[in-house]
Amino acid sequence: MHILLAASAFNSLTQRVHAELRERGHSVAVELALPGTRLADAVARHRPDLVLAPMLKTAIPPEVFTAHTCLVVHPGPVGDRGPSSLDWAVGDGATRWAVTVLQAEAEMDAGDVWASVECPLPPVAKSDAYRGEIADAALAAVVLAVDRFASGTYTPRPQYTGRARPPMRQEHRRIDWQRDTTDTVVRTLRAADSRPGVLDELLGGRWYLHGGHPEDGLRGRPGELLATRTGAVCRATADGAVWIPELRAVRVPGQPAPVKRPATLALGGLRPGDAHGPQLGDPH
Known part of the structure; x- marks a missing residue:
C-alpha cells in the first residue's frame, strides 16, 4: 500500500512511523507542510492509497479529506479534542493517557476512530513523555489503524460526544x-x-x-x-x-x-x- 505522511516536521515520531511502515512492506512518502505549500498538490502528485498525519499542526483541507481517507494521530483519548491535549494532561497531573488515530473531517479531532491505544503518563516533562510513552502508543495505534484500513473490512467507530479544550496559552x-x-x-x-x-x-x-x-x-x-x-x-x-x-x-x-x-x-x-x-x- 502506498502511504503519504503529511507532517509539520520530520520529527522523531514521524521518523518512527516512516521506518515502521516501510518495515511492514508499505511504500511510504513524506510531505512537509511548509509555508507556501499545498497538501492538495502533494496528494495529487503522490496519488496515495492513504494519507496519514503523525504530527500535523495545520488542518487537512476539505478538498483532500473528502477525496482521500486521511488519518490523523491525536495525542489524547477518544473524545479529547484540541491542539494542547498533552499540555493539559501533564498540567492536570494525569497518570494515564492515550493516543487516538481518527479520520480527518471538518471539525477538529471529531472524526471516526480507527484506533486508540492507552499508555501510562509518568510525571515527566511533556517533551519526554511525547518521545517516550506517547510515541510508543502512537506507533501502536498507527500500525493497528493502517492494518484495519488495509483489510478493507473494518468500519471505524464514530465519536458521539467529545470535549474540546482550548489551546493552552x-x-x-x-x-x-x-x-x-x-x-x-x-x-x-x-x-x-x-x-x-x-x-x-x-x-x-x-x-x-x-x-x-x-x-x-x-x-x-x-x-x-x-x-x-x-x-x-x-x-x-x-x-x-x-x-x-x-x-x-x-x-x-x-x-x-x-x-x-x-x-x-x-x-x-x-x-x-x-x-x-x-x-x-x-x-x-
Missing part, C-alpha cells in the same frame, strides 16, 4: 508564586517544556522558564531565589522550592529569536534584590 500557564504549591509549579513547568516555556518575571525582567524539578530541603519566601547549582536556579514556592534549569529571553522586535540558556548564564550578573533586569519587548 500563557494565561493558562501563569504561576502564582505566593499561592502555588511545588507540585502545581512543577506540573505547570513540565507542561510547557520544551516549548513554549512559562512566561514569568525574575529579577525585574521577563523570561520564559524551561524545565522544573522539586527541591527537597530548601525553603524561603515564595518567589525568592534561594540558590544556584550547575546552571540552574532554585526558587521558593508556597510550600517548598523548585529548580529551574533554563531561561529564554523574550524576543525583541527586529532581533533574532533568543535560545534557551542555563538560568545562571541567562541572568548574568543579576542577583536577588537588583532593581531591574534587561529591557525586553513584548512576548512573542
